Amino acid sequence: SEVIVKGLFFEQPDIRVYALSNGDANYDITKPDPTATESAATESSPVKLEAYGISNGKILYDDRGLDMKAELVGVDHSGSGEFASDLYDFVMETGVQQLSVNYGGIQYLRNARADWKATLGADMKNMKYTFKDNDLKVNDLTLLLDGWVEMPENSEDIRMDLTFGTPANTFKSLLSIIPGAYTQDFGDVQANGTVQFAGFAKGTYNETVYPAYRIDFKIGNADFKYPSLPLGVSNINVDASVNSPTSRINDMTVNIPKFSLRVGSNPLEGYFNLKTPESNPTVDTRINGTLNLGELSKAFPMEGVQELAGILRANMTIKASMNQIEQQQYDQVNMAGDFGMSGVSYRADGMPAVKINQLSTTLTPQRVYIQNFDVKLGKSDLRASGSIDNILAYFSTNKTMRGDLLFSSAFFDANEWMEEPEPAATASKVPSDVPAAATEKVFDHWDFMVDGKIGKLKYDVYDLSDVSMKGHFMPNKMSIENFGMKIGGASDLRGSGQVLNAWNYLFDNQTVAGTVNLNSSYFDLNQFMTEDAPAAGATAAEAPAEDVIPVPENMDMTINANFEKVKYTTYELNNLDGKIIVKNDVAKLQDCTAGILGGQVALNGEYNTQNLAKPSFNMDMAMQNMGFKESFQNFVTVKTLAPVAQLMDGKFNTTLSMSGLLGKDMTPDFTTLSAAGFLETVSAIFNNFKPMSAIADK
Numbered sequence: 017s018e019v020i021v022k023g024l025f026f027e028q029p030d031i032r033v034y035a036l037s038n039g040d041a042n043y044d045i046t047k048p049d050p051t052a053t054e055s056a057a058t059e060s061s062p063v064k065l066e067a068y069g070i071s072n073g074k075i076l077y078d079d080r081g082l083d084m085k086a087e088l089v090g091v092d093h094s095g096s097g098e099f100a101s102d103l104y105d106f107v108m109e110t111g112v113q114q115l116s117v118n119y120g121g122i123q124y125l126r127n128a129r130a131d132w133k134a135t136l137g138a139d140m141k142n143m144k145y146t147f148k149d150n151d152l153k154v155n156d157l158t159l160l161l162d163g164w165v166e167m168p169e170n171s172e173d174i175r176m177d178l179t180f181g182t183p184a185n186t187f188k189s190l191l192s193i194i195p196g197a198y199t200q201d202f203g204d205v206q207a208n209g210t211v212q213f214a215g216f217a218k219g220t221y222n223e224t225v226y227p228a229y230r231i232d233f234k235i236g237n238a239d240f241k242y243p244s245l246p247l248g249v250s251n252i253n254v255d256a257s258v259n260s261p262t263s264r265i266n267d268m269t270v271n272i273p274k275f276s277l278r279v280g281s282n283p284l285e286g287y288f289n290l291k292t293p294e295s296n297p298t299v300d301t302r303i304n305g306t307l308n309l310g311e312l313s314k315a316f317p318m319e320g321v322q323e324l325a326g327i328l329r330a331n332m333t334i335k336a337s338m339n340q341i342e343q344q345q346y347d348q349v350n351m352a353g354d355f356g357m358s359g360v361s362y363r364a365d366g367m368p369a370v371k372i373n374q375l376s377t378t379l380t381p382q383r384v385y386i387q388n389f390d391v392k393l394g395k396s397d398l399r400a401s402g403s404i405d406n407i408l409a410y411f412s413t414n415k416t417m418r419g420d421l422l423f424s425s426a427f428f429d430a431n432e433w434m435e436e437p438e439p440a441a442t443a444s445k446v447p448s449d450v451p452a453a454a455t456e457k458v459f460d461h462w463d464f465m466v467d468g469k470i471g472k473l474k475y476d477v478y479d480l481s482d483v484s485m486k487g488h489f490m491p492n493k494m495s496i497e498n499f500g501m502k503i504g505g506a507s508d509l510r511g512s513g514q515v516l517n518a519w520n521y522l523f524d525n526q527t528v529a530g531t532v533n534l535n536s537s538y539f540d541l542n543q544f545m546t547e548d549a550p551a552a553g554a555t556a557a558e559a560p561a562e563d564v565i566p567v568p569e570n571m572d573m574t575i576n577a578n579f580e581k582v583k584y585t586t587y588e589l590n591n592l593d594g595k596i597i598v599k600n601d602v603a604k605l606q607d608c609t610a611g612i613l614g615g616q617v618a619l620n621g622e623y624n625t626q627n628l629a630k631p632s633f634n635m636d637m638a639m640q641n642m643g644f645k646e647s648f649q650n651f652v653t654v655k656t657l658a659p660v661a662q663l664m665d666g667k668f669n670t671t672l673s674m675s676g677l678l679g680k681d682m683t684p685d686f687t688t689l690s691a692a693g694f695l696e697t698v699s700a701i702f703n704n705f706k707p708m709s710a711i712a713d714k
Contacts, residue, residue, distance in 0.1 A: 024068045031073065037080040037525075067096040083121070089114040097138065105148070106136040115154070126195035130154050143167045147178075155192035156202075158183055163216075174221045181214035187238040187252070199317050201243055209238025209252060219263060226265065231258045247315040251278040265413065266294035280311030284330075290411055297411040298337040303330045309360060326360030326372065332379055338408045338415055341381075349381040368394025368432045383407075383419070396428040402464075409461060416490075420465040429474040460491045460519055478543070479504060491519030496532075504543045510535045521570060529572040536579045564680060566601070567625045573598045587612060594619070601626045605635075615642040615667070633684070634675035641667050669696040 035041040073091040077084070090113025098104040112130040116123070134150035144166040152159045163178035182189075187209030192198045212234040219227030233256045241248030253276045260268040269291045276285035284305030291298050306329050313324040332353035340348050360372035371392040378385045384407050389400040402421040409417035470483040480501050487496040493516055500510040513532035521528035575596040582589040594608025601624065608619040621635030643666070672693035677685045 018064060021065045022067065024065060026068075026070045026073060029070060029073045032076045033078065035079040035081060039081065064100045066099075067094065069094040083119065085118045087114075087116045088112045102140050104138050104140075106138050106145075107134075108136070109133045123195055125154070125193065128155050128193060128198065137164075143169060155198045156189040157185060157193050158189065172222045173225075175219070176221065176227060177218045179214075179216045182211065185211050185213075187211050187235060188240070190235070191240055196317055196319050199242070204243045205240055206243075206248075207238070207240040210234075210236040211238075225263050226260070228262055229258075229260050231256075233257070241315070242317060245314055245317070247280045247311055249277055249279050249315050251276055251283065253277075264294075266292055268293060279315055280308060282306040282308050282311065292337075293411050294413050296337050296339045297408045297415065299408055299411065300335045302333045304332075305330060309362075320365040321363070322365065323361055323363040323369070327358050328356075328360070329358075330355045334379065334407075336381070336408065338406065338412065341406050341408065346381040351379045351381050351384075354378050370394075394429060394432040396425065396432065398423065398425045398428065400424075410459065412461070414461070416461045416463050417459075418463045421467075423466075423468040425470045425473075427472045427474075428470050431474055431476065434476075460523075463488075463490045465489075473501075481505070492517045494518055494530075504540065507539045507543070508537055509539065515573075525570060527570045527572055531574045531576070533576045534578070536582075538581045538583075539579050540583045542583060542585065564625065564628055564631050564678070565682065566628055567598060567603045567623065569601060571598045582610070613643060616640045617642075631678045631682075632676065633678055635673070637670075637672045637674070639668075639670045639672075641669070643667055666697060670694060 033041070033043060070091055070093040073088075073093070075086075075088040075091055077086045079085070090111075092111045093108065094110075095106060095108040097106040110130070110132045112128075114127040115125055115130045116127055117125040130153070132150070132152045134152070135148040136150075137146035137148055139145070144164055146164040147161050150161055152161060159180065159182060161178065161180050163176065165178070166175040167173075168175070186207070188205065188207035190211045190213075191205070191207055192202060212232065215229065215231040217227045217229040219225075221227050233254065235252055235254040238252035239248060239250035240252075253274055254272070255274045256270075256272045258268070258270050270289065272288040274285075274287055276283065278284070282305065284303075284307055286301065286303035286305070288301040289299070306327065308327055310325040313321065318324060330353075332355055333350060335350040336348075340346075355375075355377045357372050357375040360375075361369065362371075363369040369392075373390040373392065375389050375391075376387040378387065382405070384404045386400065386402045386404075389398075391398050400421060400423040402419055404417060404419035406415070406417055409415040465487075466489050467486045468484070471481065473480040473483050480503055483499075483501045485496065485499040487494065487498075489495075493514070495514050496512050498510070498512050500508070502508050511532060511534045513530060515528065515530035515532070517526055517528050520526035575598070577592065577594055577596065579592040580590070582592050590611035592608070592610040594610075595606040597604040597606060602622050604622040605619050610617055616639070618638040619635060621633065621637075624632045670693055672691065674684075674689065674691045676689040679685050
């Protein structure tokens with residue numbers, strides 16, 4: 017009645033786990049059985065596994081909800097235990113040749129060597145795991161972990177009582193886990209100094225609650241020098257403590273009474289203290305020193321970096337609270353000094369070169385002034401100036417940073433900074449996802465007045481010129497006083513408006529709303545409709561479903577258009593005026609009028625892609641003083657429904673209502689077309705119409 021599996025082993029597996037921000041995961045592939053009983057669900061399995069293993073495996077864990085990505089290459093793992101029991105000891109041993117971990121946009125580990133031997137006490141009824149014997153080593157750093165983690169069923173809570181730290185490690189062992197530091201000659205690196213690291217986490221973690229925690233970190237009299245590099249780093253001292261005694265972030269304190277280092281001949285030192293980060297961010301800090309990036313590149317290995325140079329200088333003091341600044345109690349605020357960069361150049365593999373010619377900032381009790389920012393980004397140039405009124409808002413989750421920004425550029429190539437899509441043949445097949453909630457990793461409490469101009473802007477295949485924009489920008493309320501641009505040299509576009517909830521649309525998959533007013537003297541739509549011609553001899557394939565243009569999701573936008581002249585394929589429309597409403601995957605034309613082919617046309621209708629496989633449309637159209645032959649020559653619908661128009665001279669008025677489905681090439685599917693209308697001939701003469709000629713002869 018029982019099958020015992022002695023072992024299950026995987027040779028060179030490639031395991032990819034994706035968890036989307038909405039909770040869906042690609043490993044959750046079974047459907048719930050509504051007929052299953054509780055007794056059946058808890059019944060002991062007839063198959064018992066005693067051990068399993070992985071040899072030379074690759075594992076990718078991509079969790080969009082946690083904003084965490086871990087990549088493991090060269091995984092050797094074994095595990096054993098009485099897995100069918102409610103209580104058992106799980107004995108495991110893991111070795112990873114290359115471990116990379118990115119969490120919240122920060123790269124904590126890159127291609128690190130990891131080894132972990134552990135025994136975990138498993139309580140499966142309570143989903144509780146207790147760390148017993150464990151030995152974890154990352155590169156040369158040994159870590160200790162003690163305590164337990166509990167993940168109750170039908171709950172998003174993770175409960176924990178953990179302590180962690182390092183035993184008698186040296187500074188060299190800590191240096192080994194810094195991304196890029198663990199080189200092939202790391203064994204010959206000369207390093208001195210002491211390290212102390214310890215902490216705990218106790219309580220519940222979920223989307224709204226954090227456990228209490230404390231981290232203490234000290235480095236004393238440390239230095240290092242790589243044998244292959246001419247310079248070293250010395251006088252490294254850090255005394256840091258982060259203490260959050262409750263689940264409230266406002267109770268957290270950060271105390272760094274001392275930090276210092278010397279790169280080459282330039283010292284850098286200071287201190288930093290923070291308290292009440294939510295209710296009233298209070299900062300006491302001083303930073304003084306110079307960092308020569310050229311000397312740093314001669315002291316620390318820079319894999320993939322072809323050039324690093326320039327000078328960073330800081331002499332800043334800040335001792336103030338947010339309340340003091342907001343209440344203009346400047347006599348109690350100590351903010352003084354300056355920060356600057358000059359001659360900074362950075363060139364790395366696969367990235368355009370960055371050159372910061374100059375950055376000059378000055379601190380005063382009232383604000384931070386950015387006197388000059390002059391940078392070259394690949395082929396692009398950018399200059400900016402401005403001010404920030406309350407810089408301390410950066411440390412708060414509910415205070416707003418305010419300021420103004422003026423920027424300009426003679427030429428900006430946006431294509432240099434856009435990621436190229438993976439080829440279809442190699443792209444990972446990941447379910448459609450929405451961006452993970454970004455409230456913890458993207459600074460989203462700012463309020464800026466912006467005024468900018470770009471002489472020439474390259475975006476995708478489009479050449480824009482005389483780009484300008486002025487407005488009041490907050491993450492979820494962007495008021496555009498005016499903007500303008502020329503497209504392709506001939507088309508122009510101007511406008512204004514307000515966009516609401518844009519930040520939550522980008523990062524939390526919420527609905528963006530607003531009203532935009534567009535104006536143009538001349539607009540050529542053909543430049544947005546060019547398609548690559550097929551190669552000579554190639555066989556035309558059926559257009560994929562993606563050729564259907566979807567109406568953007570999560571949108572509630574109204575666009576008011578007033579275009580003096582519009583060119584669309586061979587048509588020229590004059591005095592186009594109307595409204596476009598985009599909502600619920602539907603784009604509606606409302607009260608749209610234009611002059612075309614010597615007559616007038618009025619349109620109301622909608623384009624619906626709620627079912628992308630079967631996009632639909634409906635349209636109410638009225639035409640006045642339209643020519644029969646001109647309509648036949650220019651409109652596919654007239655050719656199909658009224659081919660006799662090609663033999664007629666004269667003009668007509670008409671009203672027409674049409675609805676149906678669209679094909680993959682965005683033309684009407686005439687098998688589904690429903691149409692009704694009224695035709696009034698203003699004047700009509702048949703030419704060479706044989707049935708009429710035959711009737712006349714008789």
